[in-house]
Amino acid sequence: MLLRFTKMHGLGNDFMVLDLVTQHAHVTPKHARQWGDRNTGVGFDQLLLVEAPTNPDVDFRYRIFNSDGSEVEQCGNGARCFARFVLDKRLTTKKRIRVETKSGVIELDVRNDGQVRVDMGPPRFVPADIPFQAQAQALAYTLEVDGQVLEVAALSMGNPHSVLRVEEVSSAPVRELGPKIENHPRFPARVNAGFLQVLDRHHGKLRVWERGAGETQACGTGACAAAVAAIAQGWMDSPVELELPGGRLTLEWAGPGQPVMMTGPAARVFEGQVRL
Numbered sequence: 599m600l601l602r603f604t605k606m607h608g609l610g611n612d613f614m615v616l617d618l619v620t621q622h623a624h625v626t627p628k629h630a631r632q633w634g635d636r637n638t639g640v641g642f643d644q645l646l647l648v649e650a651p652t653n654p655d656v657d658f659r660y661r662i663f664n665s666d667g668s669e670v671e672q673c674g675n676g677a678r679c680f681a682r683f684v685l686d687k688r689l690t691t692k693k694r695i696r697v698e699t700k701s702g703v704i705e706l707d708v709r710n711d712g713q714v715r716v717d718m719g720p721p722r723f724v725p726a727d728i729p730f731q732a733q734a735q736a737l738a739y740t741l742e743v744d745g746q747v748l749e750v751a752a753l754s755m756g757n758p759h760s761v762l763r764v765e766e767v768s769s770a771p772v773r774e775l776g777p778k779i780e781n782h783p784r785f786p787a788r789v790n791a792g793f794l795q796v797l798d799r800h801h802g803k804l805r806v807w808e809r810g811a812g813e814t815q816a817c818g819t820g821a822c823a824a825a826v827a828a829i830a831q832g833w834m835d836s837p838v839e840l841e842l843p844g845g846r847l848t849l850e851w852a853g854p855g856q857p858v859m860m861t862g863p864a865a866r867v868f869e870g871q872v873r874l
Contacts (some may be wrong), residue, residue, distance in 0.1 A: 608675030609846025611814025634665030664810030672756030673700035674818015678714035680730030701756030751827035759823035776807025815844030825849035
């Protein structure tokens, strides 16, 4: 059978989006690996599945697969594309959309200027919730990587993140340290590794090595985690604007127990069909 899909991106973090509300198919990790290959498939960082909700209080269910076939809990840039997609495809007429994800319910608000504001929910710091192996909760932890001792923040935005502050993000060893942090044994479910440069109280630069995808042009949950870590440790104040390789995101966080609000663009690239 042929499946219609849309290729989208949020600041260069790119997605293949499938409507499984009006189309009926069983998509597996094998399909994600096949379609995710940039040489022989569609090519993407993540595959986004739009499904009917299992919870009557929400509008849709949202599932995410990395290009290596692993299913993940959350994707912030994908969430903005998800909101744009369901409106463009007339799957809803709502501008405020409640979506069920593997990590809980998120709310998407499509603004009149085309930007999408996402309520990403509150960050979680308890090590077992990240998950991260530590004796007690802290704002920062020491992590030994190849004989180096790094000081990182560790938290969950529905998926696990570490944040390392660097002096200059353009020369940071993202491709060397990123996979080693991702697969560090203290992160039993692996981790997304962020590298943050603080410019001033409200501006910074960020690169992210994403779990299961490698370095991407942008990572929405990674930007949320970096902003939270910077605010919690007193480096920055809300709102925070972060410049990623693909563009800028604005993050707001009022403190522990409060949700992180992320605002940024979503763009459609092309439409296509794949054979299942």
